[in-house]
Amino acid sequence: xxxxxxxxxxxxxxxxxxxxxxxxxxxxxxxxxxxxxxxxxxxxxxxxxxxxxxxxxxxxxxxxxxxxxxxxxxxxxxxxxxxxxxxxxxxxxxxxxxxxxxxxxxxxxxxxxxxxxxxxxxxxxxxxxxxxxxxxxxxxxxxxxxxxxxxxxxxxxxxxxxxxxxxxxxxxxxxxxxxxxxxxxxxxxxxxxxxxxxxxxxxxxxxxxxxxxxxxxxxxxxxxxxxxxxxxxxxxxxxxxxxxxxxxxxxxxxxxxxxxxxxxxxxxxxxxxxxxxxxxxxxxxxxxxxxxxxxxxxxxxxxx
Amino acid sequence: xxxxxxxxxxxxxxxxxxxxxxxxxxxxxxxxxxxxxxxxxxxxxxxxxxxxxxxxxxxxxxxxxxxxxxxxxxxxxxxxxxxxxxxxxxxxxxxxxxxxxxxxxxxxxxxxxxxxxxxxxxxxxxxxxxxxxxxxxxxxxxxxxxxxxxxxxxxxxxxxxxxxxxxxxxxxxxxxxxxxxxxxxxxxxxxxxxxxxxxxxxxxxxxxxxxxxxxxxxxxxxxxxxxxxxxxxxxxxxxxxxxxxxxxxxxxxxxxxxxxxxxxxxxxxxxxxxxxxxxxxxxxxxxxxxxxxxxxxxxxxxxx
Numbered sequence: 001x002x003x004x005x006x007x008x009x010x011x012x013x014x015x016x017x018x019x020x021x022x023x024x025x026x027x028x029x030x031x032x033x034x035x036x037x038x039x040x041x042x043x044x045x046x047x048x049x050x051x052x053x054x055x056x057x058x059x060x061x062x063x064x065x066x067x068x069x070x071x072x073x074x075x076x077x078x079x080x081x082x083x084x085x086x087x088x089x090x091x092x093x094x095x096x097x098x099x100x101x102x103x104x105x106x107x108x109x110x111x112x113x114x115x116x117x118x119x120x121x122x123x124x125x126x127x128x129x130x131x132x133x134x135x136x137x138x139x140x141x142x143x144x145x146x147x148x149x150x151x152x153x154x155x156x157x158x159x160x161x162x163x164x165x166x167x168x169x170x171x172x173x174x175x176x177x178x179x180x181x182x183x184x185x186x187x188x189x190x191x192x193x194x195x196x197x198x199x200x201x202x203x204x205x206x207x208x209x210x211x212x213x214x215x216x217x218x219x220x221x222x223x224x225x226x227x228x229x230x231x232x233x234x235x236x237x238x239x240x241x242x243x244x245x246x247x248x249x250x251x252x253x254x255x256x257x258x259x260x261x262x263x264x265x266x267x268x269x270x271x272x273x274x275x276x277x278x279x280x281x282x283x284x285x286x287x288x289x290x291x292x293x294x295x296x297x298x299x300x301x302x303x304x
Numbered sequence: 305x306x307x308x309x310x311x312x313x314x315x316x317x318x319x320x321x322x323x324x325x326x327x328x329x330x331x332x333x334x335x336x337x338x339x340x341x342x343x344x345x346x347x348x349x350x351x352x353x354x355x356x357x358x359x360x361x362x363x364x365x366x367x368x369x370x371x372x373x374x375x376x377x378x379x380x381x382x383x384x385x386x387x388x389x390x391x392x393x394x395x396x397x398x399x400x401x402x403x404x405x406x407x408x409x410x411x412x413x414x415x416x417x418x419x420x421x422x423x424x425x426x427x428x429x430x431x432x433x434x435x436x437x438x439x440x441x442x443x444x445x446x447x448x449x450x451x452x453x454x455x456x457x458x459x460x461x462x463x464x465x466x467x468x469x470x471x472x473x474x475x476x477x478x479x480x481x482x483x484x485x486x487x488x489x490x491x492x493x494x495x496x497x498x499x500x501x502x503x504x505x506x507x508x509x510x511x512x513x514x515x516x517x518x519x520x521x522x523x524x525x526x527x528x529x530x531x532x533x534x535x536x537x538x539x540x541x542x543x544x545x546x547x548x549x550x551x552x553x554x555x556x557x558x559x560x561x562x563x564x565x566x567x568x569x570x571x572x573x574x575x576x577x578x579x580x581x582x583x584x585x586x587x588x589x590x591x592x593x594x595x596x597x598x599x600x601x602x603x604x605x606x607x608x
Contacts, residue, residue, distance in 0.1 A: 088427055091452060095406040098399035107567040108412045111559055112551045114568035119575040123392055147451035148395060247416045255415055263411040264418035271423040 005289045008034035008053075011041040020278040024285035036288060038281060040274065043069035049076070055288055059277055061085060061136075061268075062217060063298060064190060078298040084280045085268035086136030092267035093137065093185045093215045094144050096239035098124065100211040101183075105237075105261045122209065122236075125149035130181035132174070132197065133188020133216060134162045141185060153181055178205035183213070190217035198222060203229035210235040215267045218244030223254060230257050241267045309593045312338035312357075315345040324582040328589035340592060342585060344578065347373035353380070359592055363581055365389060365440075365572075366521060367602060368494060382602040388584045389572035390440030396571035397441065397489045397519045398448050400543035402428065404515040405487075409541075409565045426513065426540075429453035434485035436478070436501065437492020437520060438466045445489060457485055482509035487517070494521035502526060507533035514539040519571045522548030527558060534561050545571045 007021050008031040017038060021028050031037060031047060036055040039046065043065040049056070055077040058066060063080045066072050099105055101122040110116060127150050131138040134154035142152050142164040154162040155177055159170030169177060174197070178184070184206070188194045198212060198221040206212070212235060214221055223244060229235050237259035243252065246265060254260045268276070284294050311325050312335040321342060325332050335341060335351060340359040343350065347369040353360070359381040362370060367384045370376050403409055405426040414420060431454050435442040438458035446456050446468040458466040459481055463474030473481060478501070482488075488510070492498045502516060502525040510516070516539060518525055527548060533539050541563035547556065550569060558564045572580070588598050 087429055087453065091402065091427055091429065092406050092425075094452070095399075095402035095408060098395065099403050099408045102396050102399040102567070103570065104399060104403045104408060104565060104567065105412050107570075108409050108565060111554070112547075112566065112568045114551065114570070117568055118570050118573045121396075121570045121573040121576070123395055123576075125391055125395065144448075144451045147448045148398070149391065243416075247418065250415070261408060261412060262416065263406070263408060264416045264421055266407065266411075266418070266422050266425050269422045269425040272425070272427075 005036060005285055006034045007036045007038060007285060009038045009040070010047070011039075011045060014040060014274045016274040016278040017281060020282040021285065024282040025289070026285045036285070043071060046071045049073075055079070055294065057281060057284065058298075059273060062189060064217075072298065072300060074300050077294060078300070079284060079294050079296045080298050081277055081280070082296045083136035084277050084296065085273070087140045088269075088272070088276065089137045089187070089215050089267040090140035090144060092241060092263070093141055093187070093213050094148075096213045096215070096241065096261060096263065097129070097183060097185065097211055098148075099261055100213070100237045100239045100259075106258065109258065123149075127151070127182040128153055128166075128180065130155060130177050130184040131162075131165070132177070132184055132186050133194070134165065134168070135187065137187035137215065138162055138165075141187070153177065175201075175205075178202045179207075182207060182209065183211045186212070186214040186216045186220050188216050188220060190219050194220050196220070196222040196225075198226060200225045200228070203234050206235050208233060208235065212238045214238075214240045214242055216242065218242040218246060223252070227253050227257070230254075230259055237261070239263075241265055309340060309589055310338045311340045311342060311589060313342045313344070314351070315343075315349060318344060318578045320578040320582040321585060324586040325589065328586040329593070330589045340589070347375060350375045353377075359383070359598065361585060361588065362602075363577060366493060368521075376602065376604060378604050381598060382604070383588060383598050383600045384602050385581055385584070386600045387440035388581050388600065389577070391444045392573075392576070392580065393441045393491070393519050393571040394444035394448060396545060396567070397445055397491070397517050398452075400517045400519070400545065400565060400567065401433070401487060401489065401515060402452075403565055404517075404541045404543045404563075410562065413562065427453075431455070431486040432457055432470075432484065434459060434481050434488040435466075435469070436481070436488055436490050437498070438469065438472070439491065441491040441519065442466055442469075445491070457481065479505075479509075482506045483511075486511060486513065487515045490516070490518040490520045490524050492520050492524060494523050498524050500524070500526040500529075502530060504529045504532070507538050510539050512537060512539065516542045518542075518544045518546055520546065522546040522550060527556070531557050531561070534558075534563055541565070543567075545569055 005026040006029045007026045038057045040059045061082045103117045130153045132155045134156045152165040154165035154168040161168045239261040241263045309330040310333045311330045342361045344363045365386045407421045434457045436459045438460045456469040458469035458472040465472045543565040545567045
């Protein structure tokens with residue numbers, strides 16, 4: 001006979017996650033009675049955890065905020081949402097890259113400017129796309145790029161081959177990648193090692209027709225260096241779903257460049273977040289009940 | 305021993321096509337000495353054809369212009385470029401559809417409007433996309449959509465199953481399709497039968513979240529009906545690479561709508577056209593020399 005897992009959901013309830021908790025056969029309880037806490041707020045207001053809490057499930061993939069606030073301890077298991085939103089982020093990355101290559105940005109801004117746009121349209125077919133930080137998003141993005149006839153050069157920590165990629169190289173060889181790709185998609189976490197990986201040097205090494213797409217975190221890009229490179233024509237364009245800081249200043253000079261697309265951090269829309277998270281939460285509750293390894297466990301102290 | 309095929313290229317020479325003619329083992333000659341004419345101009349200025357011309361290769365997929373000018377006769381073979389540009393057009397259709405679903409247009413227009421954009425972002429995953437007129441472009445678009453997790457409902461003349469599509473139905477059942485799809489991509493030729501297939505009735509049958517993408521020909525869409533439907537919120541948006549007429553009037557009211565994307569007929573950019581056409585021309589010259597069936601033959605009098 002199975003004992004029901006007791007799960008708390010805070011700071012607010014949410015229909016998708018309440019359904020997931022029920023579907024997984026768990027009991028929704030208050031935090032003081034819970035074995036597991038599903039925390040769908042930010043680091044501000046994170047509660048003192050009762051000793052009974054054996055597992056905390058966070059709703060975001062990036063957890064810098066919680067790391068910085070010092071709430072993540074080693075007295076229980078923590079999971080983030082790494083991988084839960086990968087497919088949506090990959091789709092957004094493809095949308096941004098294609099929008100740049102097909103000059104959708106220019107068409108939206110300039111109207112029927114056929115002479116100005118026709119010669120600037122590029123194709124993904126035959127292009128090599130570097131996916132920098134090829135984890136969950138990279139696994140989802142790779143088949144989408146391959147279906148468009150692109151070649152995929154994946155870069156990840158270990159260099160372990162990414163399914164479907166034409167080539168995978170370890171992060172230690174990143175310096176040599178910029179000169180070998182037509183375009184790059186950034187999907188790495190924000191760490192000391194990835195800070196400003198797009199800088200004067202990498203921008204100079206990229207080809208002049210390159211589009212840089214960032215669906216990861218703003219600090220991966222040195223925005224001042226990017227602005228210089230775009231103005232100088234060192235690369236063709238940048239399509240960013242993230243900036244540093246967020247929101248960006250209204251007078252951020254990147255907004256004024258014709259070859260920049262900025263979407264407001266919606267690769268994983270907040271409005272769809274709990275709906276996307278729900279099936280993964282249900283699976284993790286089943287695993288927790290069975291004593292199995294949880295999906296998307298936070299490895300405390302790991303620097304990606 | 306093979307006799308070299310004599311090919312004329314007019315009204316101008318082009319490096320990609322000259323290479324293709326040479327690569328195929330043909331001889332570049334003047335039109336009076338030629339067996340085949342590669343005509344890369346429009347219908348205006350089309351020459352009186354010497355009797356020696358057995359085959360005319362046109363550079364465009366749509367040949368209404370030549371049909372209307374009455375230059376296409378049944379005394380020789382004619383080929384158009386149907387299918388030559390299919391991959392590029394499919395890529396552009398995907399770029400337009402994703403730009404709409406991921407609200408790239410709104411981001412370009414409005415900047416960091418997170419609250420306004422977040423709730424409007426949609427995904428291709430799980431969506432059913434109708435490809436109306438699923439020929440060459442449909443065959444290329446289908447695997448791209450499937451890689452994004454969409455379901456494909458193809459519509460073509462015969463109803464013969466399109467490779468990879470989840471379902472194919474014949475044009476005769478088109479009326480029932482509008483209510484069964486989330487989004488549509490138009491890739492049918494412009495004929496009497498396809499004229500204004502997007503009209504008050506089809507727009508009313510489409511769901512309110514639908515995006516309509518047109519990479520075919522402007523006359524497929526009743527633009528006045530489309531404008532009414534967009535203003536009324538009957539569909540979510542329209543992404544058009546073609547208009548009726550072209551170029552559109554600067555005060556075409558579609559330009560003023562926030563949920564419209566118009567690109568200036570660049571799914572198949574004129575600047576890349578002969579480069580894309582070259583390998584197909586070389587193959588057709590080899591077939592002509594061998595007496596084999598040509599690729600992309602025009603069937604005179606056929607109404608698609």
